[in-house]
Amino acid sequence: MKLTHIIPLVSLATAVYAAPQSFDFKDPKGVNNAVFKLDAPLESINGSASGISGTVSFDPENPAATTGKIVVAAESLTVPNPMQKEHLHGANWLEVTKYPEITFEAKSLANVKTDAGVTTADATGTFTLHGVSKEITVPIKLTYLKDKLGSRVPNLKGDLLVIRANFNINREDFNIQKGQYEDKVSPTIDLSLSIAGASVAK
Amino acid sequence: MKKTLRILALLVVLATVATWLATGADRGWTKTSKDVKTLDEVTGIEGITHKPTFIAGVDFLTLGFGGAAALFGSSFFFRKPNTKNNQTNQTNN
Numbered sequence: 001m002k003l004t005h006i007i008p009l010v011s012l013a014t015a016v017y018a019a020p021q022s023f024d025f026k027d028p029k030g031v032n033n034a035v036f037k038l039d040a041p042l043e044s045i046n047g048s049a050s051g052i053s054g055t056v057s058f059d060p061e062n063p064a065a066t067t068g069k070i071v072v073a074a075e076s077l078t079v080p081n082p083m084q085k086e087h088l089h090g091a092n093w094l095e096v097t098k099y100p101e102i103t104f105e106a107k108s109l110a111n112v113k114t115d116a117g118v119t120t121a122d123a124t125g126t127f128t129l130h131g132v133s134k135e136i137t138v139p140i141k142l143t144y145l146k147d148k149l150g151s152r153v154p155n156l157k158g159d160l161l162v163i164r165a166n167f168n169i170n171r172e173d174f175n176i177q178k179g180q181y182e183d184k185v186s187p188t189i190d191l192s193l194s195i196a197g198a199s200v201a202k
Numbered sequence: 203m204k205k206t207l208r209i210l211a212l213l214v215v216l217a218t219v220a221t222w223l224a225t226g227a228d229r230g231w232t233k234t235s236k237d238v239k240t241l242d243e244v245t246g247i248e249g250i251t252h253k254p255t256f257i258a259g260v261d262f263l264t265l266g267f268g269g270a271a272a273l274f275g276s277s278f279f280f281r282k283p284n285t286k287n288n289q290t291n292q293t294n295n
Contacts, residue, residue: 031242031249042260043230048237048250078252080233081259143246151244162245196245 020059023161023197025052025070028153032195034072038171039186045084049102051076052195056106058161060144063119064112070163070195072102093176094130103128104138117144123165129174138167149198158200165193207277211270218266222258232259 025032032052038045051073058066074096079085089096106125113120119142127136141164149158168190172178177185222228236255239248 029242029249031240031245031247033247033250035250046237050250078235080235080237080252080257081231082234084231145244148244152242160245162247194247196242196247 020057020062020065021159021161021199023056023058023068023159023199025054025056025163025195025197027052027196027198033193034195035192036077037190037192039188040184045079045185047077047079047085047088049073049077054103054197056161056163056197058142058144058199060117060146060159063114063121063142063144064109066109066119066121066123066142067106069103069105070193074100074102099129099131101128106140109140110137117146118142119144127169129169130176132174134173136167136169138165140165149200152196153198156198156200158198161197161199163193163195163197165191167191204277204280204282207273207280211273211277214266214270214273218258218263218270221266222263225256225258228257228259230259232262233257 030050032050034049034052036047036049049072052070053073054068054070056066056068056070058068074094075089077085077088077094077096079088087093104125104127106123108124109121110124111120111122121140121142122137123140124135124137126133128134143162143164145160145162147157148160149156152160168188170187171189172187234254234256235252236257238251238253240251241248
């Protein structure tokens with residue numbers, strides 16, 4: 001075999017090996033969740049959202065190249081008090097019928113550190129809430145679990161990617177009751193994301 | 203009627219306090235569900251499910267006490283039966 005034939009084959013093999021995997025975050029087990037907390041005088045308002053979907057492109061050999069988009073269905077946001085939930089979904093707060101999705105689209109990673117399948121980094125991307133998009137940087141932790149998909153979903157082979165992120169946003173940056181009720185509900189919203197995505201082996 | 207309303211007000215207060223105590227004496231807002239966390243052993247993620255549960259909060263207490271106060275207050279609009287006058291009238295007849 002001539003050298004001119006080998007070079008493209010080696011390049012192709014390397015490209016296949018190094019190709020990033022696509023992880024689907026629509027979790028069949030339904031454990032993926034986003035938790036939010038707002039301080040309030042009587043009791044902090046704690047809630048969660050379970051309607052999570054999206055895809056992330058992750059290369060275990062090059063975690064710094066990770067990109068992707070996570071979508072949270074605004075309708076899935078819930079709090080234990082029914083009246084608070086009604087207000088949260090309503091016209092004065094999130095307007096979930098008008099703005100049905102809360103998204104974060106990661107465009108680049110910085111300060112990437114990887115150790116034993118665990119990568120920590122600062123992800124910069126566009127966060128969209130209540131129809132307002134803003135570029136933010138959030139610290140994230142990526143845990144790559146090779147060949148673990150079968151342990152969660154029988155009859156499927158593949159890998160898992162767990163993403164965890166804790167950060168906060170200001171509701172006023174997203175036109176949510178700007179300058180209103182600051183004595184009753186904190187303008188700062190603490191967010192915590194714990195999600196797992198699957199990449200099925202082909 | 204006066205007495206009935208006052209007894210009813212007392213019963214409302216007792217029922218409110220009893221419900222609040224029985225559901226955990228929560229000092230926050232009333233809740234109709236409780237978060238139950240389950241650990242996914244493969245990913246280490248704590249999944250959250252919402253179990254329908256009634257937990258009476260301070261707004262429930264306020265509503266109960268307010269209702270009782272309204273019942274008690276309305277009892278003042280009813281006059282006590284004047285038994286003395288009735289007896290005098292019967293004697294004169």
